[in-house]
Amino acid sequence: YSDDQWTDVWKTLLAPVIASQGVFRDQLNDLIVSLPLTPSPITVQTGRALVNGIWYESNINVSVAIPTPAGNPRVDRIVLRADWALQTVRITRIAGAEAASPVPPALVQIDGTTWDLPLWQIRITVGAATSVERDEREFIGQYVPTGVTDERVYLEEEFFLPTTAMVDGEFINSSGISITGDWVVNAFGGFGSGAATLRAVSAGAGSAVDIQSREHRPELISAHLIIRAKQPATDANLDRVLGFLDSAISLTPTNGVFFRADGVGNWFAVTRAAGVETTTDTGQALDDVWRKFEIRQTEDDVVVFLIDDVVVANHTSDIPGADMSLREAIFDDGSGGAAGATDYMNVDYHRLAGDRV
The missing domain is CATH 2.60.520 (Triple-stranded beta-helix)
Structure with a gap:
């Protein structure tokens, strides 16, 4: 031949x-x-x-x-x-x-x-x-059934808020609300906006509010996650995470692939496996502007982090292989800050797609 x-x-x-x-x-x-x-x-x-x-x-x-x-x-x-x-x-x-x-x-x-x-x-x-x-x-070998034109079809999940308020333990699709302490989850700007406001009512050490989905294996599905959110830098005692975590909300979970903001600091891109992490300062401050946070993962090879379609980090180390939940959370670091109406996280949506299960 x-x-x-x-x-x-x-x-x-x-x-x-x-x-x-x-x-x-x-x-x-x-x-x-x-x-x-x-x-x-x-x-x-x-x-x-x-x-x-x-x-x-x-x-x-x-x-x-x-x-x-x-x-x-x-x-x-x-x-x-x-x-x-x-x-x-x-x-x-x-x-x-x-x-x-x-x-x-x-x-x-x-x-x-x-x-x-x-x-x-x-x-x-x-x-x-x-x-x-x-x-x-x-x-x-990325097989797609006859008649399907998009290889990222095997897993799709989206959160939105169809009611004026949600309470602790309530679910929308596969996403649930978890509230510890004096926090509320309301529709942003009233009914019909599709966005949620996770807001502190009063101070409380260790208090938290969390939108949490079912567990996923990002490295198995080559996850592509988009979260649209905004939040101000108003309280040094309030921390925030966006992405995949394997445990109770924390800046340092055992395993995770996520964005985190410690107090009023910048957003950091984080991959964390068995308690060991790789971090990158994205340079993006908490500025109370709607921004698109994106995580693109290729198996356990590489994770690319983007903010507003600009690459801010790429990690090839400390990429976990573990069951993790998709979470958007704001929480007190245990100090009991002077939380109030100006301390919040707004989440418009999260969209998760994967190419295989």
């Missing part, structure tokens, strides 16, 4: 699955990217893939230099590039253009000449700080 015939064979064999090219899941290290403490190079770990029907395998980590931009940030693409003239498939950086709001460069996909399989988008600032802009890996 010629190379072209083998390419056609692979395409035919993989035709029933959603990805007839891409990365082979759970093979070596899945071509995960590792970002260094120093600006460059980044490292693409081991893995196997098919690039337009051409086999690729690497059993060693590959370093990729990321030049520092001169005047504006840049988004580069890391791809597997098949070159028919050279008869090679190699990890390749496609340089983007510097801009105040940079966009990723175009792929080259010309059958029989050059074909790029996208892996990662990497953002680099003029200060030489690198971060994952987007995980573009598509995994071979």
Whole structure:
């Protein structure tokens, strides 16, 4: 068989699955990217893939230099590039253009000449700080039943508040309300807004209010979570968490993948496994503005955190494998702050999707 015939064979064999090219899941290290403490190079770990029907395998980590931009940030693409003239498939950086709001460069996909399989988008600032802009890996074997066009269909969950108030122990869909102490959960701005206000009525050490869903395994479903919320920085004794936690609400659960705000400090992105954590200061303050908090997880490989569609952190360590509940909570740290009507968390919605169960 010629190379072209083998390419056609692979395409035919993989035709029933959603990805007839891409990365082979759970093979070596899945071509995960590792970002260094120093600006460059980044490292693409081991893995196997098919690039337009051409086999690729690497059993060693590959370093990729990321030049520092001169005047504006840049988004580069890391791809597997098949070159028919050279008869090679190699990890390749496609340089983007510097801009105040940079966009990723175009792929080259010309059958029989050059074909790029996208892996990662990497953002680099003029200060030489690198971060994952987007995980573009598509995994071979992401099966989707006939007639279904979205691979993220196996789990969908959404919270909204259809009544003017909710009480402790009340459920809407699979989300429930938990109240400890003198707190209330009301419709934001009155009935019909769809948002909830979790508000303190009076001070109380250890008091809390929590919107909590059923338990999930984010790493098994490659969870994609969006929470729209806002809250002011009004009391140093009030803490907040948004995301997945495995225990009673806390800034330091045993396991978690979440955003947290300690008192009046910034939001931090947190992955926490067996009590050990990786944290990143997002630089986002509690500013009483509606913001979209987003967590995108790819198995137990990488978790990307975004605020208002901007990547604020990417973690490849301390990613837990545990049952965890989706939670939005505001709680007193035990000091008994001067809580009152101006101390609250507003939650418009949370939306959770996963690609398999």
